[in-house]
Amino acid sequence: MYFNSLEFFLFLPLVFAIYWLIPKKNVLEKNVVLLLASYVFYGWWDWRFLSLILFSSIVDYNLSQRLGKQNDKKKRKFLLFVSITLNLGLLVFFKYCNFFIDSFAEAFSFFGQSMDPARLDIVLPVGISFYTFQTLSYTIDVYRKKLEPSRNIISFFAFVSFFPQLVAGPIERATNLLPQFKKEKSFNYVESVDGLRQILWGFFKKIVIADNCAQIANRIFDNYDSMPGSMLFVGAVMFAFQIYGDFSGYSDIAIGLSRMFGFNLKKNFAFPYFSRDIAEFWRRWHISLSTWFRDYLYIPLGGSKGGKLRQLRNTFIIFIVSGFWHGPNWTFVAWGGLNALLFLPLLLRDKNRKNLDMVAQKKLFPSVGDMLRILSTFIIVCFAWIFFRAETIADAGIIISKIIDPSFFTLPSFEFTEFFSLFFLIIFIMIEWLNRHKNFALELGDSPYPRWFNWSAYLATLLVIVVFAGDLQEFIYFQF
Amino acid sequence: MRKFLLKISLFISIFSGIYLLFFYLVQEGIRKSDYQDFAQWNEIYSGQINSDVIIMGSSRAWRQVDPQIIDEKLDCNSYNLGIDGYHIPMQLTKYEIYLESNRLPERMIYIVDHFSFDKREDLFNKIQFAPYFNDTILTKRLKSYEGYKWQHYNTPYFQYSGSKEVALAGLTESLGLKDFKSNKFKGFRSKDQSWENDFDVERELNPEGKRAKVKAEVVNEFQLFLEEQKKLGVEVVVVYSPDYIGFQDYIINRDSVMQIYEGITQKLDIDFIDFSTHYLSQEKDYFYNPTHLNSKGAEIFTNELTSMIESE
Structure with a gap:
């Protein structure tokens, strides 16, 4: 369902009315309303998309529960690995599969071997990159013990599918959004x-x-x-x-x-x-994605620690990955790479936080x-x-x-x-x-x-x- | 919450008032405007045409048959109802709408071609229909195309969304700030342009040619229409207008389409004039593209056509 559609203008007042009619103490019921509304909102595009978001929610809910109970480092790492693999696996399959097939065929043709690869007939589920990153950050935060795993399945599922930001962000951190699902809410004029x-x-x-x-x-x-x-x-x-x-x-x-x-x-x-300057631009543009990459990629890679060369390498990596996140096309990679290049003079002169x-x-x-x-x-x-x-x-x-x-x-x-x-x-x-x-x-x-x-x-x-x-x-x- | 609901209700009420007033001004302005295609639709709905001769067809009609020449040569009052971008079904609807407010013509010149028996799926230049959703004949036909949805028919102003220039034209007309002038004369406007090269490129891309779509239900609708006109006493002449000779073999099934026209007209004993072999079809100079005559060609064509009708 698009925000700029007639359906949404009927959907919103209905959900709003039901939500606020529920007494403030009934947190669970309020979350059930939000969860159902979010599934209707998302399923409006194609009901089959719901299976993906359900799968993602079930996987991360269960893995986070196990992570919460597990103290063994190796086992915790393994659980995190499973979560990342499944989440990114879904993303790669639906978003990048045909791109990799085509690129592989192009690489072959470069060496004089022609290939006519069979492409997969895949429909890209809307917003998959957004909610995948949101659930990933949740599991990583649980792994890092920054966050207690959610014991309430409804709150967690509502957090993953929250309709206002489900399909195009902002990519919310569980540390910010998830606790809000657990609080009593009174209407604030x-x-x-x-x-x-x-x-x-x-x-x-x-x-x-x-x-x-x-x-x-x-x-x-x-x-x-x-x-x-x-x-x-x-x-x-x-x-x-x-x-x-x-x-x-x-x-x-x-x-x-x-x-x-x-x-x-x-x-x-x-x-x-x-x-x-370009550094300021990136602090002001798509902040939720930039900070996501900073916290879950740039810093784990070493961030600015370990010398200028490592900082430059890490900067290029996050810009190129960020470009690739936008879509399966070399143009996005080039866009990311170009932004990294534009960033370079500021980094070299330590002017990126001016x-x-x-x-x-x-x-x-x-x-x-x-x-x-x-x-x-x-x-x-x-x-x-x-x-x-x-x-x-x-x-x-x-x-x-x-x-x-x-x-x-x-x-x-x-x-x-x-x-x-x-x-x-x-x-x-x-x-x-x-x-x-x-x-x-x-x-x-x-x-x-x-x-x-x-x-x-x-x-x-x-x-x-x-x-x-x-x-x-x-x-x-x-x-x- | 009560304060919120009260304020929201007040805001929505005020906005609805402004919105409906705006819609009314746009709608009324457009319905009396000579802006673009609305000029002709308004003329039709006003019931002031009442022509003796009606010219029917697609762009091959409104670009090629000049009512002024017909009026002079046949000493009558003619009008061109050609509608750009549409096949027979919408052409018939336009005529049906014409008859809602105007008297039956004595004669009809129906300009046809190899594309006529198709029916497009989408609405072309759909904004031209927007002010007339109160006409059930029109809306019934419009609903058979993709383009307008439920909300466009049932929500004020929705049909104009995305057409700001039309909205502004209607508003300025309503407020008396601008008086638009029609760019057609009696539904006709020729195009003073020399041959475009698009077809030459298309031919290179499709050397084997193209098949004209023929939909049985459209053929049937056309035949029933001609039968009805005949019964009503309208003298119909079906005219296959000139198409450039270099294009004729590009349409693979052109002969079979022609046979359909010949078959229907023979069966109903209606005159059929075919310009395929006419000298106009031999020269690129008379066309701006393979199926449309330019101003020079249109003038000759109307003169020749009128002479043929006059002599029959």
Whole structure:
């Protein structure tokens, strides 16, 4: 079930009403409602997907119980190994199997041997990468004794399948989310209203910004061979806002929905396009995945300990694995590798933790220096996005070579309706800039405006969503 | 919770009011607008056409048969009901809608081709139908295609979602801020363009040619329609419009399609004019693609066609 579907607009009030009608002491019943709702939500795509999430939940629940009782190091390691193998095995089978078959065949053809491999007819279950990582982190945390294994099967199953963040994150840690399923919950007016604001802003980002930018980006990338460099650059910028609006919009909706049900999820985006260097960008983009890789891959590999060379190696590994996590295509690997390369100068000069605060604190405008740093960071991020968006690495190469040829200096041309998209994009960037110190741009906080003004702003935002919706596009991150 | 529900209800009520007002303005604006294809649909629904001669067909009708020439040569009032991108079923629906508000024509020129007996699965340019969901004849037909779903028919404004330019056109028309002008004359608009090379590329890609789809239910629907028109006293002439000679052998089953037309027209004793061997079909200069005449070709074709009808 998509958030931006009519079904969801019927589903949500129903689940919300049932959930809050249950007295606050009946934690189990509340979790049963959430669990059933999550299974309906997920099964709406394809009921067969439910078997996977059930399998993953059963495996990790049982293994974690055994881990909790086991003190023998070797046996604990073995149990962890089983969990990782089964979880990653599922992920690799459904997501990467055909990729490996094709790559194997290509490698053979490179040595003059032609192969016509049989590909598997596999449907990629939506959100598999997200919930696999969530359950993995749970078992690893139990193994590391950071977390007691959950004794309540319903809470655990509800944690794995929690519908607001099930298919596209944020990837929650069991240490943060699981205890929330065990607490009594009373309805919180402020949280619910602010949650609704966050949902509204998420829909604006997705439907008005991402879907409209997608129309321009698709027009340009689908015809890249006949586009001048200037248009291809515009295409990369539009894709940058498409993917940001799409993914951070989804995260806002997920976090807002969770707040309505009394849960707090972690922030996933923190205005990444206002970053002053690539390291800051990665601290602000898809935070839940970056921190996952930091905690479960980078640090176990040694992190920054053991010298510069090891730090560089580990950085490259997490960027490349992170790229590959996005999908079975060399373009994602190249995107990850390119980001690691862009990171390299900062690491070598120990400047990767320079910009930890938000730019231009308590000022309306950034300094000229900061402005230039923001722009240059945004431009290199856009170049990296070209690999993410392109069908093949060769396509990305052609696009970049066209951008840096003289046709870059021709005037880009837009269709009439695209000016609306550009207009709202500018408004969007302004709103985000003015509210960059908040958790999300529409967060009320200490709003200096009268109530009627705020209400008018919400009504106008909702009307703009209805009227200026782009062609409905699937959330990009559902495919990952 | 009570405060939350009250505020939410208030917010939803206010928004619903604004939303419905907005929908009303868009819908009413579009229903009186000459913006794009709505101009023709509004003309049809207004019941002010009442033509003596109706031209039917797909884009081969609205791009190629000029009512102005017919009016002058046959001293009548003609109108082109051709609908872009659709086969016979939707063409017949458009005519049925026309008859809801306009009188029966005396004569009908039905432009056909080898594609006519197909029925597409999706709706092409579906936004053109959005303002008229109150017409059951139209919605019944629309539901036989993929494109609009339950929510589009039953939720205000849903049919316009994703079509911001149409919504704005309707709104500006309603508020009197803009007066759009129709880009067709009596349903006709020619294309002043020389030959496109797309077909040459397609031919290279498919050297063996292509098979035209013929659906039995569409053939049957067409035959029943012609029979009915004949009974009603409408003088029908079926016209196979020119297609470029270099294209004719590209359609593998062209002869069998032609036999269907000949069979039906002979059976019902209806005139059938075939332009396949006409000199227009021999020259690329008259076409902008293998199945569509350009302005120059359309003018000659309408003149020739009118002369043939006049002489019969």
